[in-house]
Amino acid sequence: MQGSAVxxxxxxxxxxxxxxxxxxxxxxxxxxxxxxxxxxHNGAGKTTLLKLLAxxxxxxxxxxxxxxxxxxxxxxxxxxxxxxxxxxENLRFWGELHGAAAEASTEWLKRVELDHVAAAPVRQFSRGxxxxxxxxxxxxxxxKLLVLDEPFTGLDERSVKLLQEVLREALGRGSTIVLSSHQxxxxxxLATRTLKLxxxxxx
Amino acid sequence: xxxxAWQIARKDLRQELRSKESLNAALSLTVxxxxxxxxxxxxxxxxxxxxSGGLLWLxxxxxxxxxxxxSFARELMNDCLEALRASPVPSSALFLGKAVxxxxxxxxxxxxxxxxxxxxxxxxxxxxxxxxIATLALTTWAVTVLGTMFSALTVNLHMRxxxxxVLVYPMLxxxxxxxxxxxxxxxxxxxxxxxxxxxxIGFDIIFTALAVALAExxxxx
Amino acid sequence: MIEARNFTYMFYGFxxxxxxxxxxxxxxxxxxxxxxxxxxxxxxxxxxKEQSR
Amino acid sequence: MREKLLYGxxxxxxxxxxxxxxxxxxVLPDEMAQGAIYRVFYFxxxxxxxxxxxxxxxxxxxxxxxxxxxxxWDSLAAAITEVGLPFAAMNLIxxxxxxxxxxxxxxxxxxxxxxxxxxxxxxxxxxxxRQAIPDPTERAKNSxxxxxxxxxxxxFTYKSNEWFRTQHPGPVLSIRTGGGTIDPQMEWMLAHNLFxxxxxxxxxxxxxxxxxxxxxxxxxxxxxxxxxx
Numbered sequence: 001m002q003g004s005a006v007x008x009x010x011x012x013x014x015x016x017x018x019x020x021x022x023x024x025x026x027x028x029x030x031x032x033x034x035x036x037x038x039x040x041h042n043g044a045g046k047t048t049l050l051k052l053l054a055x056x057x058x059x060x061x062x063x064x065x066x067x068x069x070x071x072x073x074x075x076x077x078x079x080x081x082x083x084x085x086x087x088x089e090n091l092r093f094w095g096e097l098h099g100a101a102a103e104a105s106t107e108w109l110k111r112v113e114l115d116h117v118a119a120a121p122v123r124q125f126s127r128g129x130x131x132x133x134x135x136x137x138x139x140x141x142x143x144k145l146l147v148l149d150e151p152f153t154g155l156d157e158r159s160v161k162l163l164q165e166v167l168r169e170a171l172g173r174g175s176t177i178v179l180s181s182h183q184x185x186x187x188x189x190l191a192t193r194t195l196k197l198x199x200x201x202x203x
Numbered sequence: 204x205x206x207x208a209w210q211i212a213r214k215d216l217r218q219e220l221r222s223k224e225s226l227n228a229a230l231s232l233t234v235x236x237x238x239x240x241x242x243x244x245x246x247x248x249x250x251x252x253x254x255s256g257g258l259l260w261l262x263x264x265x266x267x268x269x270x271x272x273x274s275f276a277r278e279l280m281n282d283c284l285e286a287l288r289a290s291p292v293p294s295s296a297l298f299l300g301k302a303v304x305x306x307x308x309x310x311x312x313x314x315x316x317x318x319x320x321x322x323x324x325x326x327x328x329x330x331x332x333x334x335x336i337a338t339l340a341l342t343t344w345a346v347t348v349l350g351t352m353f354s355a356l357t358v359n360l361h362m363r364x365x366x367x368x369v370l371v372y373p374m375l376x377x378x379x380x381x382x383x384x385x386x387x388x389x390x391x392x393x394x395x396x397x398x399x400x401x402x403x404i405g406f407d408i409i410f411t412a413l414a415v416a417l418a419e420x421x422x423x424x
Numbered sequence: 425m426i427e428a429r430n431f432t433y434m435f436y437g438f439x440x441x442x443x444x445x446x447x448x449x450x451x452x453x454x455x456x457x458x459x460x461x462x463x464x465x466x467x468x469x470x471x472x473k474e475q476s477r
Numbered sequence: 478m479r480e481k482l483l484y485g486x487x488x489x490x491x492x493x494x495x496x497x498x499x500x501x502x503x504v505l506p507d508e509m510a511q512g513a514i515y516r517v518f519y520f521x522x523x524x525x526x527x528x529x530x531x532x533x534x535x536x537x538x539x540x541x542x543x544x545x546x547x548x549x550w551d552s553l554a555a556a557i558t559e560v561g562l563p564f565a566a567m568n569l570i571x572x573x574x575x576x577x578x579x580x581x582x583x584x585x586x587x588x589x590x591x592x593x594x595x596x597x598x599x600x601x602x603x604x605x606x607r608q609a610i611p612d613p614t615e616r617a618k619n620s621x622x623x624x625x626x627x628x629x630x631x632x633f634t635y636k637s638n639e640w641f642r643t644q645h646p647g648p649v650l651s652i653r654t655g656g657g658t659i660d661p662q663m664e665w666m667l668a669h670n671l672f673x674x675x676x677x678x679x680x681x682x683x684x685x686x687x688x689x690x691x692x693x694x695x696x697x698x699x700x701x702x703x704x705x706x
Contacts, residue, residue: 018613019548020697020704043704054289057424060546074289078282082214084221093214097207097290121221137286199704352626356619360609370606370623373598374630377637402637413629417622420543424614430512430578437517437574438498441524441567445677448563452684459691466698473705 006065007032007145007176008053013062015048022048024200026062030178030193032144035171037187038180040197046180047077047149049197053178054147066145070099073143075151079134081122087133088118091140100141108136112162128156135159139166146170148179152186160186207292211300212307218277219308225273226308229266233316236262237323246324255324256386260379262320263313264346268368270309271350274301275358284358288422298351298418305347313339331389338385341403345378345410352414355421378406486680493673500666514578517571523671524568525593527678531561532596535603536628539621551617552689553682554624555607558600560681564674565597596631603627613696 008030015023023045030036038046051057052064054074066072081090091105109115112132122130131154138146151163167177167190181187188194196203219226240258245251278284287297321328328335353371357363381399388395501519535558542550572590573583584590603623610616 016614017700018693018697020700022700051424056285056288069289069291072289074286076282076285076289078285080283080286081281082218082283083280084218085214089217093210094286094290096210097287097292099291349626353623356606356623357609359612359615362609366606366609370599370602373595373602374626376595377630377634380637406633409629409633410626413626417625420618421622424618430514433574433578434513434516437514437571438520440570440574441517441520444563444567444570448681452681452688455688456684459688459695462695463691463698466695466702469702470698470705473702477705 005032006030007034007067008178009065010052010059011063011065013049013052013059013064015045015052015057015059022200023052023059026202028195028202030176032176033171033174035167035177035190035192036179037191037194038178038197039184039194040180043199044197045200046197050074050147050149050178050180051076053145070141071144073098073138073141073146075134075138075146075148077149079130080137081130081134083123084121086119086121087114087125090122090133091136094137095140098141098143104140104142105136108140109133112136127154128159131155131159132162135163135166139170142170142173142175144175146175146177146179148177150180150182152181152183164190204293204296207296208300208303211287211292211297212303215274215277215301215304216307219273219304225270226312229269229309229312230315232269233262233266233312234319236265237316237319241323251324252326252391253387255320255326256390257383258324259320259386260342260382262316263309263343264372264375264379266312266316267309267343267346267350268371270312271305271347271354271371272364272367274305274351274354276354276363279358294419294422295415297422298355298414301354302348302351302414305351306344309343309347310340313343326390328389330392331394334394335386335389337400338382338389338403341400341407342378342382345403345406346375348407348411348414349374352410352417352421355418378403381406483680483683486676486683490673490676490680493676494670497666497670497673500669505662505666511579514575517575519666519670520674521568521571521575522667523674524564524571526671527674528561528565528568528596530675531557531564531678532600532628532631535561535600535624539624539628542617542621543625548617548690548693551621552686552693554621555604555689556682556685558603558624560678560685562597562600562604563681564678565593565600569593569597592631592634595634599627599631613693 006029010026010028013023013026014021026049038049040046048057052059053066054072055064055066055069056074058064080094082093085093087109088105091108092102094100095102095105106115106118109118112135114129114132117125117129122133125133138148146167152160155163164186167179170177171190177190179187237258240262244254244258246255275284278287288294317328320326350367350371353367354363357366357370360366381402384395384399385403497519501516505516507513507515535554538550538554538557541547542554569590572593576585577583603620606623607616607620610619
């Protein structure tokens, strides 16, 4: 990993809802290895910006330079798990799509102490268990860029600890992280930098 | 791209085989409709061979609407669709995988319900079995490729179960007419014009190409 | 006899053609009114919020 | 300025249509075989052409939206599809009334009738889809895709019905099969009324287009009102 290479950049990005600009002239650069906390009120445009960074949508004006999807891990509001499939099937499915090794999924389940229920359908899992599986979906392929939308919201205590741990590890590997959150203390413990949005503008 | 499409198709099939939500619904709807129609149209009537093929395709297209409806709707829970879009799978592969899964599920339902149809309406398809299988496959693909596309277009709507058939059926009229004519040919033993085959193949090619070309547009914001 | 019937039906035909257009124009006009009102209320709402900020 | 232009266009369309009515009723003679009823033709055929032109342009505008992602193409496509439908209805209804006299039945599953009806259904579906999607970006994108599918399938239905026709020759309108036998005076009148209807369609399009833009403005204002909280 080269120390301060630019991993992610936005140049004069605008994104509209109809005629209403949800993002207005956003410009920034994020160097590789940084952990950026994206702050702002509800409706300030955080989710919209994160979706652009994860290439879920394209800006109407301006450009975004981001690593390809194979190197990106995205965790949105939903868990992204299939209820009828087992924990291991879920992780394997997402792993294959991202080109992760088969062992990564089993490793992950061991790590979050769910290997004894690996073959049970996710439907039967408690909320905390699902969250731990879901983290694996975004992390198991060791992405260079992690885009996380409110990752701490609704997590139980154990998952919060786990998430902090995994995020630190990812930073240690040289990954870049962009995350939005309301839980300021949890995020500030990790963040190397903050970006603040107010009504679609960076402030 | 083909590998990714197959992964998606396999996942959808596995999900369907576990939950059987659309399989069961489609299969029982098919049988119920076959029984109901037998009251509206007398299967013992002289001319029943003339119209029973058309009736079969009506029933199959209802089952098809049920199945394609679930195709993208099953990605809604836990925001899986968003996670799929954020994955490196090309949109065209995602679309094709889902269409293939729908095709296989619908073919399964159709083949399972076929004996019931043959018995209830005293029909033999053995006169030209290959012809019938070809018709079945080509028409089922026409239904699923267009249906899956509209499943994607309507996935975020509150009334998608109602909207999808309203939007798709009018567009499906040409292939369904062709299927009805070809099936009538198989049942009566007087082969239908090959022009209907050309119509089906033409429809499949044009609309598959269009759907694959537009999948990227539909699946990214 | 057939001439008279032809004439009546011709009248129906023209009436129908014009009715379709008239109905459409009426829906357009009523929509125009509704849209104008809606823009006005929303602009007022936003102005109020802007002030109370 | 734009207002005045619209009023002028409206006045011109009405005067033109009234002038045409005068000619249709008082100048032109009855048709030999059909008598008075043939006159609905002056609305039937131009109505069809106007609707067909609207469908064609809706497809082109939708493709333009997908290429340029400019809102104006989306609102134009929506507006012209909606404007096309009353003309399609005019075509279908006058056709049915004519068929009642000449064929003795209101409706027959003649290929032309069938494909005209299917097209109208498909485009009505397009408008329903638009109405059901709340997000403007998604609505524009999804309905543009639907419009392209709709256009492909209208062409396909029309073409396949021609194949269908080669198999089962059905009752077809006498004037059209007559080819060159149509009276030049009547042909002129058809052209006149086509221009009149196109003028009317243009006017309606201008009004509807502005409404569509206004609708988007409303949605944006709503969103803006939400962004304050």
